[in-house]
Amino acid sequence: MRIAVLSRNPHLYSTRRLMEAIRAAGHEAMVVDHSQCDLIIEQEGPSIIYKGEKLIDIDAIIPRIGASVTFYGTAVVRQFELMGAFPAVESQAIVRSRDKLRSLQILSKAGLGMPKTAFTNFSKGGEKTLIERVGGAPLIIKLLEGTQGLGVVLAETKKAGQSVIEAFHGLKARIIVQEFIKEAKGADIRAFVVNGKVVGAMKRQGAEGEFRSNLHRGGKATVIRLSKAERAAALGAAKALGLDIAGVDMLQSERGPLILEVNSSPGLEGIEKATGVNIAGEIVKFIEEAVEKRSRKRRIKHEQNNPDRH
Ligand SMILES: Nc1ncnc2c1ncn2[C@@H]1O[C@H](COP(=O)(O)OP(=O)(O)OP(=O)(O)O)[C@@H](O)[C@H]1O
Numbered sequence: 001m002r003i004a005v006l007s008r009n010p011h012l013y014s015t016r017r018l019m020e021a022i023r024a025a026g027h028e029a030m031v032v033d034h035s036q037c038d039l040i041i042e043q044e045g046p047s048i049i050y051k052g053e054k055l056i057d058i059d060a061i062i063p064r065i066g067a068s069v070t071f072y073g074t075a076v077v078r079q080f081e082l083m084g085a086f087p088a089v090e091s092q093a094i095v096r097s098r099d100k101l102r103s104l105q106i107l108s109k110a111g112l113g114m115p116k117t118a119f120t121n122f123s124k125g126g127e128k129t130l131i132e133r134v135g136g137a138p139l140i141i142k143l144l145e146g147t148q149g150l151g152v153v154l155a156e157t158k159k160a161g162q163s164v165i166e167a168f169h170g171l172k173a174r175i176i177v178q179e180f181i182k183e184a185k186g187a188d189i190r191a192f193v194v195n196g197k198v199v200g201a202m203k204r205q206g207a208e209g210e211f212r213s214n215l216h217r218g219g220k221a222t223v224i225r226l227s228k229a230e231r232a233a234a235l236g237a238a239k240a241l242g243l244d245i246a247g248v249d250m251l252q253s254e255r256g257p258l259i260l261e262v263n264s265s266p267g268l269e270g271i272e273k274a275t276g277v278n279i280a281g282e283i284v285k286f287i288e289e290a291v292e293k294r295s296r297k298r299r300i301k302h303e304q305n306n307p308d309r310h
């Protein structure tokens with residue numbers, strides 16, 4: 001097979017590991033920078049021009065689309081899908097999971113646990129009731145478009161919460177307000193899901209005095225064995241969002257695991273180093289199986305549609 005990793009930087013740990021794993025499994029590997037792809041759409045069928053040449057015969061793609069290029073990146077993934085390449089992560093699923101609010105809505109419909117969350121349309125004077133809705137202070141206020149822990153604020157008192165909400169609204173920044181899960185003690189769990197299995201899990205503990213456990217904020221990762229409920233929550237979340245590859249973030253609470261978010265391009269470095277598992281290899285194995293399953297299905301369909309030729 002010819003498998004392309006869609007990545008803007010071939011030197012990133014995740015990109016390098018995926019390339020290695022593709023080659024180790026005996027396939028041809030290439031990096032395609034999605035931001036450098038031109039999409040051609042015409043009656044004869046879709047094509048992609050990359051660095052002046054038409055991309056052809058790509059059997060599968062592994063999208064690694066950063067949050068800052070979601071729109072263009074997912075358009076490129078969609079174009080590959082139209083050209084018949086198997087996407088390890090579907091364009092629609094990337095779009096769905098990027099929107100924190102939309103994903104929480106989908107997860108709640110699937111009956112999964114999450115911190116109680118409220119969203120508002122810049123209503124003046126509504127800050128107080130909004131805070132009450134999530135159980136008062138302390139509370140968490142999050143920018144809808146934040147990543148790496150930036151844009152997540154812990155307000156210790158209602159007054160502090162009110163002024164933070166007012167400040168964000170003044171800047172026309174979209175936010176969600178969330179119940180603060182104190183029992184999590186500044187830690188969260190990342191479960192890495194591939195093809196309906198948890199292939200690795202780690203606990204991230206925030207630095208001393210820090211409620212955010214992000215590794216980018218100085219958090220430390222250790223391998224962890226998930227409880228039955230945590231495993232079920234991780235698998236349920238990935239399934240609800242239509243992701244065959246997902247990094248599911250959860251908090252441990254008195255009422256069981258609470259999902260914070262689901263990442264469609266989860267990084268490999270933290271989880272591979274903490275668990276020692278060859279996660280890139282698991283991703284390639286999944287692609288092999290899925291592509292094989294798909295071509296078997298197509299063969300059967302073809303035979304059913306052309307019975308006299310067989
Ligand atoms: N409701 C909450 N209660 C307790 N701690 C929380 C809560 N929400 C977030 N945190 C802590 O803050 C960290 C960052 O929050 P979150 O993952 O929602 O945003 P983000 O890290 O900016 O997003 P991304 O993971 O996409 O970069 C979490 O990992 C967790 O440790």
Ligand SMILES: [Mg+2]
Pocket residue numbers: 148149214249261
């Ligand atoms: Mg996070």
Ligand SMILES: [Mg+2]
Pocket residue numbers: 147261262263
């Ligand atoms: Mg995220």
